Amino acid sequence: MNMTPSRAVILVRISDDKAGDAQGVGRQEEDCRSLAQRLGWTVAQVVTENDTSAYKRKRIKLPDGTSVLRTVRPRFRYVLDGLASGEFDGLIAYDLDRVARDMRDLEDLVDVVQSGYPHLPVESVSGSLRLANSSDIAMARVMTVMANKSSSDTGRRVARKHEELAAAGKPGGGGFRGYGYDVRNLEIVPEEAEIVREIAGRILDDESLNAIAADLQAREVPTVTGAPWNSRSVKSIVTKPRVAGLRAHRGDVVGDAVWPPILDRGQWEDVCARLAGRVRNVDLTLQRWLTGVLVCSKCGRTMPGAQGNNGVRYWCATPRGGCGKIAIKAEPVEAEIERRVLEGLSGPQVLEQLRHAATTEATDDARRSLAEDEQQLKELAGMWARKQVSLAEYREARSLIEARVKDSRAFVTSRAPRVLRRLLAGDIHEGWHALTPADKREVVIALGGMWRVMPHDRSKGNKFNPARLVPIEAGEQPPASA
Ligand SMILES: [Zn+2]
Structure with a gap:
C-alpha cells in the first residue's frame, strides 16, 4: 500500500x-x-x-x-x-x-x-x-551516537554559507587574501593594485609572463605568500575575476562583487583574451604530453619524454630508476595515441556515456557524499573500538555505508574532468588541437588510456610500428612510478 x-x-x-x-x-x-x-x-x-x-x-x-x-x-x-x-x-x-x-x-x-x-x-x-526498515533505523542510531558527526554538519553548513556569500557578491573568507586586497578581501592595497595594473599593461604590450615574473622578482616585489614570482602566479593574479570586481564561485563568475575593481572590466577581459590567445600560439607539438601515459613493457615504469641523441623520444630513463631498455620516438607515438583518443572520443558510445556524466553538480555532490561516507566509516570504526556501538550495529552500519562508498566512488571516478567536458561540448578535433599538453594528458588519463610500449623489433626495419603500443586494461597492476 x-x-x-x-x-x-x-x-x-x-x-x-x-x-x-x-x-x-x-x-x-x-x-x-x-x-x-x-x-x-x-x-x-x-x-x-x-x-x-x-x-x-x-x-x-x-x-x-x-x-x-x-x-x-x-x-x-x-x-x-x-x-x-x-x-x-x-x-x-x-x-x-x-x-x-x-x-x-x-x-x-x-x-x-x-x-x-x-x-x-x-x-x-x-x-x-x-x-x-530495521537497517535504516540501526544506521540512524549509529549516526546519532557518533560524537563528532557534527564536524561534517559544520562542513556542509560552511559550503552552503559559501554559496550564499557568492550569490551576494561577498568575499568567501577562508583566511587567505587575494593579491591586491586586504585580509578581508574588501579593500584595495594601493601598492599591490599598482602591480596588478602594471602586469595587465605589460601583458597587453605583449611582454611574456616569464619576463614579467623575472622583473618583479629582480625588483623584490613581495608576493602574498613570500614565494618567488613565476609565470603562473603573474597570470593568476591578473586573470582572477576578483581584480575586475567580479565574484566567482567554483570557477564561474556569478556577478558583481561588493569590493572595488582594480582593473576595469574591459581591460581585464582584454588581458584574459590576450593570455588565452597566447596559449594557442605556442607550438604544442614540441611538448611531451604522453609522459605518465606510456609504460615500459620490461620494467613497468612510466616513460618520460625528453630530447635524446636521435631526436625527441620517450625513454625508460635510467636516471629516474628505469631499465633504459625501451625507447620510442615521440612524434609518431603521439600521432598514433592522438588518433586513438580522437577515434574513441568520436565514437557514439563514449560520447553518450561522457555527455550523460557531464554535470558538475552531480560530481560535486558525489564527491562530497563520498568524503562524508568515508569519514563516517572512520568514525564508526572508532566508535566500535570505544565500545560505543555493538559489533552487530557496527557491521550493519558499515555494510550500508560501504555500499554507498562503492557507488559514489565509481561515480566520481567515472566522471569526466572539466577539460574533457569542455572538449566534448564543441568540435572535438578543433578542441583537441587547442589543448595544452597538460590538458591533453588529462583527457587521455581520464579516458583510462595508458599504453605499454613493447620492444622494437629490428627485423621490421626502422619504421614506427603501432603494434608496439598495447593498451593497459583497467584493473591491471598499476605501473611503478619512475
Ligand atoms: Zn624499463
Whole structure:
C-alpha cells in the first residue's frame, strides 16, 4: 500500500544562533520544500527550531519527583505529537542530525514512525535520514551516537554559507587574501593594485609572463605568500575575476562583487583574451604530453619524454630508476595515441556515456557524499573500538555505508574532468588541437588510456610500428612510478 502524505510537516533547524543563520534556515526550508514537491507530498506546516536551547540540557522534575537532565525541544515535541496524533502524516527534515542529536529524541521519533501502519514516511534532503526498515533505523542510531558527526554538519553548513556569500557578491573568507586586497578581501592595497595594473599593461604590450615574473622578482616585489614570482602566479593574479570586481564561485563568475575593481572590466577581459590567445600560439607539438601515459613493457615504469641523441623520444630513463631498455620516438607515438583518443572520443558510445556524466553538480555532490561516507566509516570504526556501538550495529552500519562508498566512488571516478567536458561540448578535433599538453594528458588519463610500449623489433626495419603500443586494461597492476 502506497501512502503519499497529504499533511506533511517540514522540520528545519540550525545548530548555531549566530547572526545570518536565519537565512540558513530559509535555505533549508527551500530545499525541504523542493524535496516535498519531487516526492509529491503536500506540506501542511513548516516548523522552525532555531534556538540554541534545542541543544541545551535542562534539569527537569519528573512526575515521580526525581529530577533528570533532558534536552528541551518544544518544537520537536510538537512535531512528534502531531505525527502521533495523525495531524501530520509524514516528516521531511534537512538532515538526520538536525532532527535527532540526542538518542532519546531519535528513539521517540522511531516509536512514532513505527506506530503508524504502514510506517510514517520520513525523508531528508541529505538522504541520511531514513527510518523505513530495521537497517535504516540501526544506521540512524549509529549516526546519532557518533560524537563528532557534527564536524561534517559544520562542513556542509560552511559550503552552503559559501554559496550564499557568492550569490551576494561577498568575499568567501577562508583566511587567505587575494593579491591586491586586504585580509578581508574588501579593500584595495594601493601598492599591490599598482602591480596588478602594471602586469595587465605589460601583458597587453605583449611582454611574456616569464619576463614579467623575472622583473618583479629582480625588483623584490613581495608576493602574498613570500614565494618567488613565476609565470603562473603573474597570470593568476591578473586573470582572477576578483581584480575586475567580479565574484566567482567554483570557477564561474556569478556577478558583481561588493569590493572595488582594480582593473576595469574591459581591460581585464582584454588581458584574459590576450593570455588565452597566447596559449594557442605556442607550438604544442614540441611538448611531451604522453609522459605518465606510456609504460615500459620490461620494467613497468612510466616513460618520460625528453630530447635524446636521435631526436625527441620517450625513454625508460635510467636516471629516474628505469631499465633504459625501451625507447620510442615521440612524434609518431603521439600521432598514433592522438588518433586513438580522437577515434574513441568520436565514437557514439563514449560520447553518450561522457555527455550523460557531464554535470558538475552531480560530481560535486558525489564527491562530497563520498568524503562524508568515508569519514563516517572512520568514525564508526572508532566508535566500535570505544565500545560505543555493538559489533552487530557496527557491521550493519558499515555494510550500508560501504555500499554507498562503492557507488559514489565509481561515480566520481567515472566522471569526466572539466577539460574533457569542455572538449566534448564543441568540435572535438578543433578542441583537441587547442589543448595544452597538460590538458591533453588529462583527457587521455581520464579516458583510462595508458599504453605499454613493447620492444622494437629490428627485423621490421626502422619504421614506427603501432603494434608496439598495447593498451593497459583497467584493473591491471598499476605501473611503478619512475
Ligand atoms: Zn624499463
